[in-house]
Amino acid sequence: MKQHTIFVLSFLIAIIVILILSLRPDTVKMVDQTLSEKLNNGNTIYYVVVGDSIGRGAGAETMRDSWHGQLEKLVKQRYGARMEGQHIVQSGATAFEGLYKLRNTELLIPADIIFLVFGENDRKYMETEEFAKHYELLIREAKVRAPNAEIITFIESPLNVQSFADQIQILSDHYGAIPIDMRAAYAQSGISVKKLNKDQVHPNRRGYELYANTILAMLEDYPNRKAPALEDSLYTQGDTPFHLTKTIDSQKGFMYADSYWTAGEKGSSIRYKIEGNTVGAIIKRNPNGGMVDVFIDHQYYRTINTNWPLVKERYIILATGLEEGQHKIEFMMNDDGLRFKGLDEKPFQLGGIISANILEKEIME
Template sequence: MNIKNRTAMVLSLAILITISSIIAPNKVQATENTAVNSTTAAAPALTGIKKLKTSNINVVILGDSIAVNQGASDPSTTGWESILFTSLTSMYSHNILWYNKGSSGTLVDYCLQRADEIAENTDAVFICVGRNDRNYYTPDQFCLKYIQLIQLIKNKAPNADIFCIVEPPMVSSDESLFKAIRSQISLASKSYGANLLDVWSAFPTNQTDLAAVLSDGLHPKDKGYKLMSNYIYKQLITKINEVK
């Protein structure tokens, strides 16, 4: 092979490598999206929260303003977390040690940061985020981050049950952005071995009735958090008492 032909071959290889490096990220994302859309895992058997029947448990909450009960008259007594605590501890006579790592106005990225703090002995994790993300991420972008969050939690606390909360609807003539986020939460939870808690479905669909349980058109008031807590409680005790 003469020098001219060898030089041409080297240049061709360099061009191919450059093109591959540009295309690869898009191919990876397409592959990930295909995997999410085509995989549906069976609902996981609970291991962590079922311990409440015989012992105290450790529970972490990750999320935004609804995770921290914004809109409740007294978050320490009338927020969903407090009402759920009272209902579950009354039913099973053991204590729940809550670690609420939520913060108002945050996105799934904040949950990823705080999830890194989760202790290995955590028994259950509630993810309550997505309402704010609709204004910053496409549904696919959000879904990839949400999946990353589920996987991080599994790595930090392998025996923890993960519960993915779809937050309540808001008073709005167009909820299409959040409906897309809701679909992605459902998809991610079913595909990656988490448990879906579709709190959205427990709230009124009529805008007037919905406004009556929200404090500002977005955050639940006491009545709304009671609806949220009652829905989660019923879902949890069904799973906890399930014999498998």
């Protein structure tokens, strides 16, 4: 009887201890806390960066000097909270590439913040209206994948196309995201751009320090709220699926190896048939890469450069705003690429065509 009583008392004590611990701030379910509460409680903040070279921190002397490296240090100093990040980033990326990579990447952490860092590259490849649709789909994907995460958008410091910045602001307001305008932060700092940048685009350590301090100031004033629910779309009809086409229509001079159609001689060509008004491609860029002409429906459209200092698979945008329906996409090498001794990589390596039919939202009269 005595042993039974001791067992019952021990069990009750264990239950009480568990209940007390569960009410401590650092053990309350993370999903039940707002971002502000997590910061003030010193909880670990998990973040995801989906972005381009600035999202990656290019231009910083070391990753500790990147905006996210310096932000982690500032948050630790200010709140005693660690930050742990997952980086879905690529130099030269557009919102199209970010969207495709986000859809095809497993989120390793329960994100509290998703940073979206695009715009500077997008302006080179598409008009404002097309960018707005891609950016909206990106925000929607982020909210679907991490419904409890706050979304923070960047208006990058080098972005000089006001209409692109306006769309980031409009879409951020619509979806309850918080925009960080680094153009304004640069202007208000009183420091010359030459002292803040490594080159015409990328900040240096000092520039990224300004990024980090701007984000920290925003976090200190962040509304104590649950992450906003997903709103109805503003520009697009729902959440557009992307299709990957690997089956070719015809080819000359190409060989298939290791999931890529590859070629290394001028004049080699390959053609696909796809459906959709937006087209991209999966290519493997490498130091042997060269110039490749792109034809859409037998008309020259643009030239892409497959050369890159590293061997890297990329998801690149080819065309937006095409007519709905079927299109023929053809690639033709217009040079032989380069030849680095000891590097066994073909100049052009194509993994498939990404297509989507991104439709504008119908306006009800």
